[in-house]
Amino acid sequence: MFYQLIDTGNSRSFSARHALLESAQTDGDVVIIIGEKVGHALQTLDGSERKTAVLIELGAESLGMHTGESRGAEGSNLLGFSRFRLGTDEPTRLVEVVRQPGSPATALAAAKEIFEGAGLEMAVCGDFDGRIVDRLVRPYYNAALKRLDEGLATADDLDMTLKLGLGYPEGPIALLERTGLEHHYDMTHALFEATGDPAYAPARRARVAKLRAETKA
Amino acid sequence: MTPIKTVGVAGSGTMGAGIAIVAARAGFRTIVYDTREDALARARKQTEGFFAKSVERRKLTVGQVDTILGNMSATTDIGGLKACDIVIEAVFEDLKVKHAVCAALDDVCPPHTLFASNTSTLSITEIAAGSGREDRFVGMHFCLPAQLMKLVEMSPGLRTSESSFDAAWDFCKAMGQVPVRTKDNPGFILNYFLVPFNNDAIRLVEAGVAAPADIDRAIKTALGYPMGPLELLDLVGLDTHLLVAEALYASTHEPRAAVPALVKRMIAAGQLGRKTGQGFYTYGGAAMFGG
Numbered sequence: 001m002f003y004q005l006i007d008t009g010n011s012r013s014f015s016a017r018h019a020l021l022e023s024a025q026t027d028g029d030v031v032i033i034i035g036e037k038v039g040h041a042l043q044t045l046d047g048s049e050r051k052t053a054v055l056i057e058l059g060a061e062s063l064g065m066h067t068g069e070s071r072g073a074e075g076s077n078l079l080g081f082s083r084f085r086l087g088t089d090e091p092t093r094l095v096e097v098v099r100q101p102g103s104p105a106t107a108l109a110a111a112k113e114i115f116e117g118a119g120l121e122m123a124v125c126g127d128f129d130g131r132i133v134d135r136l137v138r139p140y141y142n143a144a145l146k147r148l149d150e151g152l153a154t155a156d157d158l159d160m161t162l163k164l165g166l167g168y169p170e171g172p173i174a175l176l177e178r179t180g181l182e183h184h185y186d187m188t189h190a191l192f193e194a195t196g197d198p199a200y201a202p203a204r205r206a207r208v209a210k211l212r213a214e215t216k217a
Numbered sequence: 218m219t220p221i222k223t224v225g226v227a228g229s230g231t232m233g234a235g236i237a238i239v240a241a242r243a244g245f246r247t248i249v250y251d252t253r254e255d256a257l258a259r260a261r262k263q264t265e266g267f268f269a270k271s272v273e274r275r276k277l278t279v280g281q282v283d284t285i286l287g288n289m290s291a292t293t294d295i296g297g298l299k300a301c302d303i304v305i306e307a308v309f310e311d312l313k314v315k316h317a318v319c320a321a322l323d324d325v326c327p328p329h330t331l332f333a334s335n336t337s338t339l340s341i342t343e344i345a346a347g348s349g350r351e352d353r354f355v356g357m358h359f360c361l362p363a364q365l366m367k368l369v370e371m372s373p374g375l376r377t378s379e380s381s382f383d384a385a386w387d388f389c390k391a392m393g394q395v396p397v398r399t400k401d402n403p404g405f406i407l408n409y410f411l412v413p414f415n416n417d418a419i420r421l422v423e424a425g426v427a428a429p430a431d432i433d434r435a436i437k438t439a440l441g442y443p444m445g446p447l448e449l450l451d452l453v454g455l456d457t458h459l460l461v462a463e464a465l466y467a468s469t470h471e472p473r474a475a476v477p478a479l480v481k482r483m484i485a486a487g488q489l490g491r492k493t494g495q496g497f498y499t500y501g502g503a504a505m506f507g508g
């Protein structure tokens with residue numbers, strides 16, 4: 001499938017060379033817009049309604065910010081996506097593709113063909129804050145940080161338990177410290193504001209890391 | 218401290234049978250006690266099958282297996298545990314049953330014998346309170362299947378002496394296991410984190426955030442977990458998840474431990490997971506299809 005790529009700069013999903021960027025054409029049935037200014041690029045895009053799919057990179061915002069919303073009946077050839085990445089870690093192979101209730105199957109099939117063709121894995125989700133992974137893992141990371149403060153076990157024993165007991169490649173404390181606790185703060189702060197759910201309220205250790213990072217800056 | 222040579226296992230079900238294999242394989246004389254003759258016979262058959270596979274896979278020789286099996290015995294008489302230096306209980310997850318077993322053990326065992334509980338959700342301190350030897354009582358939570366999983370979460374009760382805990386810790390290592398130390402806290406470490414995480418995954422399905430297969434694929438790809446949460450729940454069984462989650466919620470009242478309504482509806486519909494052929498996924502034989 002031929003697709004056109006519009007890069008508005010500073011993409012968090014594709015910050016380095018990648019097969020998806022290299023296989024783009026000057027025109028195609030699908031348009032992929034990446035980077036920080038996708039909203040502006042989308043507004044100035046001609047003939048987007050004739051495309052099989054228009055895929056735009058999302059930050060923390062809902063897809064509805066770009067499409068408008070009414071009565072839960074939204075859905076068009078415009079889909080959102082984001083490659084999952086934890087803090088300072090490289091982007092993973094996971095692309096979360098955001099759909100709306102009426103998103104056509106043809107648009108989703110085109111997205112799957114392109115992303116999987118570029119060696120990525122796609123998971124489809126609704127237009128929810130935190131999508132799948134952040135929505136699911138951030139409360140667990142918060143709980144691990146909180147329990148470390150409360151002396152449930154040492155950091156090594158917490159990590160070891162989850163690695164040996166569940167086969168996780170890395171324990172939560174080592175993972176968060178390696179990828180930057182301040183980034184965990186940013187994500188949980190945004191999710192807490194969006195959902196009001198205390199499970200997302202940033203853990204003390206993440207807040208400390210964030211404040212220290214700000215002081216240094 | 219008397220060195221540990223003889224190990225008792227009370228309860229010869231899923232966990233007890235596995236724990237007995239671990240102890241015997243490490244060279245301890247191991248005595249398994251259960252009130253039910255059939256439970257002991259089933260465990261013996263499974264144990265022989267397990268060690269036959271160890272020989273096939275060249276992990277052990279026939280001679281080694283003969284020695285190990287020769288070191289294992291079974292009894293329906295609790296008095297049979299009187300020579301044990303440590304007894305690990307893995308009877309039903311019921312405080313009254315555990316109290317009754319521990320009190321009876323206290324009568325038959327010499328004063329130096331350590332008691333350990335494999336409970337998943339009860340408090341070590343509360344079980345110890347009915348044992349007659351609170352200072353010599355430790356939590357030793359093995360993982361399923363115990364004969365393959367190295368992790369043991371070890372917790373002292375409020376009145377456990379440091380020397381008893383240390384002796385049990387050394388014994389755990391001598392069995393070739395990997396102990397981690399945790400407080401006597403509901404769910405210890407593993408279930409404390411896993412049960413709410415699994416509940417949250419069920420809530421994503423309930424809220425229509427994504428389909429089970431998309432959630433599992435996302436978690437496995439993004440974080441490298443060997444199984445997604447919904448596949449894991451199907452394997453564990455939703456009925457078992459309900460029991461553990463309800464016990465955890467009853468002792469913590471943490472909102473994330475509360476069981477989502479969808480679980481009870483799925484149980485009512487007979488969708489318990491792999492064992493009924495339908496859970497978050499549909500299963501044909503052993504293979505998984507769709508989702």
Ligand SMILES: NC(=O)c1ccc[n+]([C@@H]2O[C@H](COP(=O)([O-])OP(=O)(O)OC[C@H]3O[C@@H](n4cnc5c(N)ncnc54)[C@H](O)[C@@H]3O)[C@@H](O)[C@H]2O)c1
Nearest residue numbers: 228229230231232251252256307308309310335336337361
């Ligand atoms: N199944 C798991 O995944 C798992 C994991 C870790 C810990 N645990 C814990 O291990 C313990 C046992 O669980 P299980 O899954 O092996 O249960 P199970 O039902 O398979 O086995 C329990 C055994 O205890 C015997 N028993 C009951 N009352 C007894 C008594 N008074 N005296 C002697 N024997 C008695 C029963 O006959 C049965 O054989 C529980 O405390 C459970 O919470 C279970």
